[in-house]
Amino acid sequence: MTDRPTDFDTLTEPPPHPDTDPDSPTGPDGQGAEVVDLDAARADRVQYGTLPPAPDAPPVFDTSYEVALDEPDDDADADADADAEASPVPVDPPEPARLESEHGEKRSPIIPTGLRWGNLPATVRRTAGRVAYVAGFHAVRAPWYALQAVWWAIVGVPKLAGRQLRWWWVNEQYILLQQAATDNDPAMWLKLHKEGKATRRWRGIALFFQLIALGIAVLVAVGADLAPVWWAVIAAALIPPLAAYGRPAGRRIIPTAMVSRRYRLLNSDVVLRAYYAAGLGHPDKPNQQVKFGSRLSRDAAGIGSEVLVDLPYGKTFEDAVKARGAIASGLDVTVQQVYLTRDATSNRRHMLFVADRDPLAVPAGRTPLLDGKPRNIWQPAPFGLDERGRRVDLLLLWISILVGAQPRKGKTFAARLLALYAAMDPYVRLTVVDGKDSPDWRKFALIAHRIIFGTMPNRDGDPIEMLLDALREIKAHIQQVNQFLSTLPVTECPDGKLTEELSRKYPNLRVWVLVMEEFQVYYELDDQETNKEIAALLSFIMAVGPSAGVIILSSSQKPGGVGAGDVQRLFNRYRDNHAVRFALKCGNRNVSDAILGGDAYSEGFDASSLPVGKQYRGVGYLYGASDDTPTVRTYLADAADAEKILTAARALRERAGTLTGYAAGQTMxxxxxxxxxxxxxxxxxxxxxxxxxxxxxxxxxxxxxxxxxxxxxxxxxxxxxxxxxxxxxxxxxxxxxxxxxxxxxxxxxxxxxxxxx
Known part of the structure; x- marks a missing residue:
């Protein structure tokens, strides 16, 4: 560690990422988005001695310091970074490097984290992949390496001969002779001259015999008519050292396969500068200083730095959230790299996390559903990765989900990802309603109980009548489920609630997923009576359905200004009563508020401020699923992936005998x-x-x-x-x-x- 660094632009290598098991769970099963708890991660570091505990009176660290980082290792770090960027995987918080015994001494773990049984397969895969990549990289360039080596070996021969001549002539003595002449010391000059002549004499003799030995070796090799393999061995022994000597200083013949990424070095002086520049305190005014509740350290995943910040008295977490952009400017990073997390101990304390690079620009990768394995709707669905690279899981039961965004920002892909998870449970019934009549949901015909497209009559009939029939069917199902549960004995249904066992045992208690893509079009039909009936049915399903195992998955690019009178009131009620909201890039704050709700903006979540660009498609705020609101990069499932998953889902349903409705007659x-x-x-x-x-x-x-x-x-x-x-x-x-x-x-x-x- 160094004291009071002043150069924020110092570049340093990141420490190697910890080896983790990509198949490990991200947390206990439960409702809502599951991410690694920040407080728990900090508690682990306190327990094992890697972070000092926070006493009742928060400690104050006035001395500036930097985060100590490992020495750079180009190949290892670069390959680890490339692996993380190419195929992001869910990670568990890594265990600290040292454990603390009951006596307080530091102990290194007996078995390194990467070599433990649960992580060993991932370590082997990473190592084998790295070795294979580096071997392939250099194998393709091997002929070029050989040509360079031969050339620089040829250059090295006269270069080595010149060095031998300089050694023979004792060139290093010239400075001493010149100094003796400058000091007007003839005795010293004569002494040095005599020693130089004697040295040149015996060195000349050594070079003479060296040349004779070399000539004899060449004649013997030529006269012996050696096989080509021996000439190859001689070349392999002579060319590398001659090439290494002949090449220019700083030039490598064999470059590294990958280049390690570099990032800014964060220190406490920079953090203080950022907060003061953002107007969150003043260094010279009494009781207006920003202080720290912990030391600046690397986060659990090793992708950034974090520190507990104590704002001056009177400043709140909301003030820091509003100044997030100014804080990012003071840190000289993008706003996507700065994240603030509320601390439970004080409203003026929060955790500042600064990512080494923009985490939202790193894709989450393909959906895990591509493995074709059956899923369980009673378990959380993998949705994506948050800003810290932790997997975000979403339990679909007992909730309704609203997805909103501008066109072509990933709205349909996000909604379809959750519907695909439901499809992979053969005991879930799906009704798919696509108001925009797009190809995105066509393949759900393989498994859907009912599937409805658009508003205009088509070869399958009138979509509006089909929608009314579908909603009436779901309403009747909700009523029937509640009545049936009330008739079951207490021994089978002790709490009067739907359970996984009951939904598997009784076909009439199946979990039902209703997908409403661009649902606003069904509130804007020409027939107002039809609008009212659809609105009333959706409102009923929204209010009563979740308790009966009916999951509503809605998406819209127009979450406001729909309908008039009772229709508008019912539309707003339907929109606002979704328990979980996922907002991708929105056009303005009003649209963001309509999707996330009015309280989200005051908490610092404005979907209109999300970054723009192709690399940010599928990035949004997941609001209401848990106490935290992660910024999620959703997994990708394109049209080809969806077809593959739905084909596997149909096979699972055929095996379980659970195909119903439209899908049951799809092969006709x-x-x-x-x-x-x-x-x-x-x-x-x-x-x-x-x-x-x-x-x-x-x-x-x-x-x-x-x-x-x-x-x-x-x-x-x-x-x-x-x-x-x-x-x-x-x-x-x-x-x-x-x-x-x-x-x-x-x-x-x-x-x-x-x-x-």
């Missing part, structure tokens, strides 16, 4: 083709009034390949014109193209129904 081929209804279903939302023939043909081929796989624009044009739909000009991307109007298709359907009646 569609025998009748209704061109008019199919064409009408190709229109997306209410904004499309017409489609060119090329677009219409492409959409039908994508959505209904069993009938329209080879459909062309001319073919669909001919079929619809034969049914009374005229070919007219349709504007598309600023151009007028031939196509069909939605109104014309609807009129043709009405004419057919009237004629049939």
């Amino acid at each position: 081929a569609r025998e009748v083709r209704d061109v008019l209804a199919d064409a009408l279903s190709a229109f997306q939302g209410g904004s499309e009034t017409g489609l060119p023939w090329t677009v219409l043909a492409a959409r039908l081929a994508e959505r209904i390949p069993e009938h329209y796989a080879d459909l062309t624009a001319d073919a669909i044009s001919a079929q619809l014109r034969a049914l009374g739909v005229p070919s007219v000009d349709v504007k598309r991307d600023g151009k007028a193209l031939k196509g069909a109007k939605k109104a014309a298709i609807t009129a043709a359907i009405d004419r057919r129904q009237n004629s049939a009646g």
